[in-house]
Amino acid sequence: MRDSERALRQKIIDLCLEMNRNGINQGTSGNISARHGDAMLLTPSATPYEELTPEKIVFMPLDGDGTDWSGPLKPSTEWRFHRDILRARPDAGAVVHAHPTFATTLAITRRAIPACHYMVAVFGGTDVRCSGYARYGTPELSHEALTALEGRTGCLLANHGAITIGSDLDKAMWRMVELETLAKQYHHSLQLDGGPVILSDVEIAEVLEGFGSYGLQSRKGASKR
Numbered sequence: 001m002r003d004s005e006r007a008l009r010q011k012i013i014d015l016c017l018e019m020n021r022n023g024i025n026q027g028t029s030g031n032i033s034a035r036h037g038d039a040m041l042l043t044p045s046a047t048p049y050e051e052l053t054p055e056k057i058v059f060m061p062l063d064g065d066g067t068d069w070s071g072p073l074k075p076s077t078e079w080r081f082h083r084d085i086l087r088a089r090p091d092a093g094a095v096v097h098a099h100p101t102f103a104t105t106l107a108i109t110r111r112a113i114p115a116c117h118y119m120v121a122v123f124g125g126t127d128v129r130c131s132g133y134a135r136y137g138t139p140e141l142s143h144e145a146l147t148a149l150e151g152r153t154g155c156l157l158a159n160h161g162a163i164t165i166g167s168d169l170d171k172a173m174w175r176m177v178e179l180e181t182l183a184k185q186y187h188h189s190l191q192l193d194g195g196p197v198i199l200s201d202v203e204i205a206e207v208l209e210g211f212g213s214y215g216l217q218s219r220k221g222a223s224k225r
Contacts, residue, residue, distance in 0.1 A: 001054070008034055008169075009041055009054035015173050016049040019098055024176055029161070030098035033082040034169050038062055040086055044073035062087055077137040084142045085149065085165060092165040094172040099161035102183035106130070107156040113179075115199040116186045121207040122178050123154040123164075126199075133158035154179050 001009075012032050019025040019032075028049065033042040042058045043049075058076075060069040062083055069075050076082070082095045106113060113120060113128040120127060131148035134140035145163055148155035154164040154175050162179055166172030189196035199207075 005036060005041075006054045008036060009057040011169050012041060012043060012057055013049065013052045013054070015096070015169055016043060016052065019096075019173070019176070020049060022177070024100045024180055025098040030096070031076040031078050031082070032094070032096050032169070032172075033079075033086065034094045035062075035086050035092070040082060042075050042079055042082055044071065045076050047073055078141075080137060080139065081142040081145045081163070084146060085163070088146055089149070089165060091167060092172075093167045094165065094169040096164050096166075096169075096172040096176045097161060098176055100176070100180035100183070102187050103156055103162040103180050104160070105187060106183050107161060108159055110158045112156070113182055113186050114196070115201075115204050116189055116196040117182055118199060118204070118207045119178060119182055120199075121204050121211055122175060124152045126201050126204045128152065128154055128156060128179065128182070130156040131158050133160075136160065156183075 012034055015032055016030065019030055028046055031043045033040045039059055039061045042060055044056055044058050047056065056071065056073050058069050058071040058073065060066070060075060060079060060083065066079055066083065078097055085095050086092055107130055110130050112130045115126050129148040129152060131144040134144050145155065145157060149163065149165070153166065154162065156162050162176065164172050164175035164179055166175055186196060
């Protein structure tokens with residue numbers, strides 16, 4: 001294994017641990033993948049993150065049928081949508097899936113996140129969509145996820161959790177943190193009299209234009225508030 005691949009595998013492990021430390025995920029319910037040439041590196045199924053080593057990260061070709069993986073442990077049960085997203089989205093170098101509390105609460109209600117805050121533009125449009133429901137690990141869920149991600153870099157999964165993508169692992173994780181923050185803000189605003197005031201499409205278009213000149217969406221972990 002080359003040093004660059006080992007470093008990428010270790011980065012996946014480090015972010016899994018970070019994801020649980022900061023409350024974005026609980027237990028082993030989340031999974032992370034990264035593009036590696038014509039393949040992806042993916043967390044294995046049902047393995048505590050503290051027990052992961054670079055050798056235990058799964059290697060899976062992107063052009064395969066999911067049976068041609070290699071490694072000592074089985075791939076995550078969600079390998080299919082990781083593979084299909086990386087196949088369909090050349091802009092994606094990494095995929096993060098987790099069950100953050102507020103994002104998942106909204107997903108349980110099958111509610112999209114509207115433009116309640118200008119940071120919704122981080123996800124490429126005027127909202128963060130919620131997908132239709134399909135059972136975990138199925139081709140149907142993969143289809144629903146890809147539909148919800150069309151023109152977006154994050155989505156909610158109905159009665160399930162959330163997905164974010166990025167050009168690399170850091171950006172995909174940054175978006176997951178931003179998504180949970182946005183979901184929490186929206187959830188709290190729904191409790192107040194009158195509810196949230198939603199920004200218009202024109203206002204979000206202005207934010208997107210500003211982000212382009214500021215370079216927000218290309219910067220790791222940066223946001224101008």
